């Protein structure tokens with residue numbers, strides 16, 4: 001299986017190259033040349049497998065440089081770090097409505113599903129390619145990726161990791177999780193600006209030849225742990241199959257029944273993995289793309305216009321406060337019929353004018369299974385309350401956005417397919433807002449909010465959240481875009 005760049009179809013690399021490079025030299029994203037198929041029989045057989053086995057099966061279809069045994073060892077190590085025997089458990093909250101909990105990993109957000117795997121994939125790829133250079137991993141984070149990447153790469157030999165988060169744009173708990181990280185190969189800094197500024201600054205470093213040369217000289221190659229990296233996206237495909245297999249084994253559906261997925265969306269990585277699962281043969285009816293009031297994607301799916309030139313809103317679902325959803329590029333590549341020239345024209349327009357337009361009728365015709373919707377802050381808070389009140393189930397604000405959008409979709413469409421809402425964070429990561437929604441008031445002290453939320457809901461508090469209260473911050477830098485580059489250069493010069 002080879003991978004091609006969305007912006008240059010003649011750039012053709014192996015899976016290990018795609019993972020080590022992160023992004024193609026001209027700024028495109030790597031996509032598999034074809035979508036390997038998984039049959040309904042194979043999906044059914046997944047019912048008897050562990051999550052790690054399901055994951056290894058899906059990954060092996062894309063990474064032919066690895067044996068399935070090798071991938072199973074990687075997946076076993078990754079998912080042994082999760083706090084539930086089933087790494088991605090499915091919970092039924094109502095007839096035909098299920099929640100797929102993706103937050104049982106070391107940092108309590110869905111990013112762990114991939115970021116416990118990616119560092120191991122990078123190490124294995126380096127070994128396969130006889131790579132002597134160290135890997136420098138650069139991450140721009142809207143909150144959850146940073147900590148998950150830090151935990152994934154911490155003290156992994158041959159790697160250094162630098163994480164940049166928007167200083168004013170992440171939740172208190174998210175920031176604390178990052179700046180208290182241990183490890184000898186880690187670095188964390190705030191940057192002035194929002195997530196898009198952080199992501200743009202990091203992307204710029206990736207395509208800056210002078211940086212690449214300096215790194216080469218210092219014995220480093222750069223890679224990315226953001227969801228633009230194929231090794232990030234790949235492990236996410238598995239949980240769509242896993243959820244379906246679980247529905248089959250509990251007789252909630254029969255083989256071949258189509259299901260809907262509702263996905264709280266920011267950078268479009270999570271939902272894109274669902275689209276890839278569908279292309280591989282998973283019976284999917286709709287992929288519901290749920291946004292907060294940064295609703296660029298809702299407008300895109302409705303009007304065909306992608307317009308990032310709008311006010312940026314800070315919300316209670318900060319990991320979705322994104323105006324430029326990088327992974328949409330991979331979907332657009334499919335939309336254009338894999339036409340790299342057409343894709344480049346769209347991306348050029350985005351770069352120069354902040355927007356692009358495709359024909360909405362054509363979009364609906366070619367990608368009929370996508371629905372877009374958004375929830376504002378009030379609806380999100382109300383949904384947290386209602387979900388607890390009606391089902392006794394506590395959702396974090398990101399997941400609540402998806403529940404709210406799915407409810408809207410359900411009521412307006414009349415679509416009664418079984419639906420799976422992807423739950424992306426443990427509610428305690430956002431204890432203040434969640435407590436305000438289900439409890440009485442906003443509690444200024446996040447750790448008090450944790451205690452009150454526990455008292456009210458009885459839900460277990462993760463150890464890693466409780467411990468943060470007494471940990472000392474290690475990283476205090478706040479940088480401008482230009483200073484990021486200087487930091488990166490300084491790091492590789494030792």
Ligand SMILES: *Cc1c(COP(=O)(O)O)cnc(C)c1O
Nearest residue numbers: 144266267268269270319398424
């Ligand atoms: C990252 C994240 C999202 C958005 O996922 P994308 O792959 O960026 O679309 C949603 N919820 C939480 C909690 C996240 O950490």
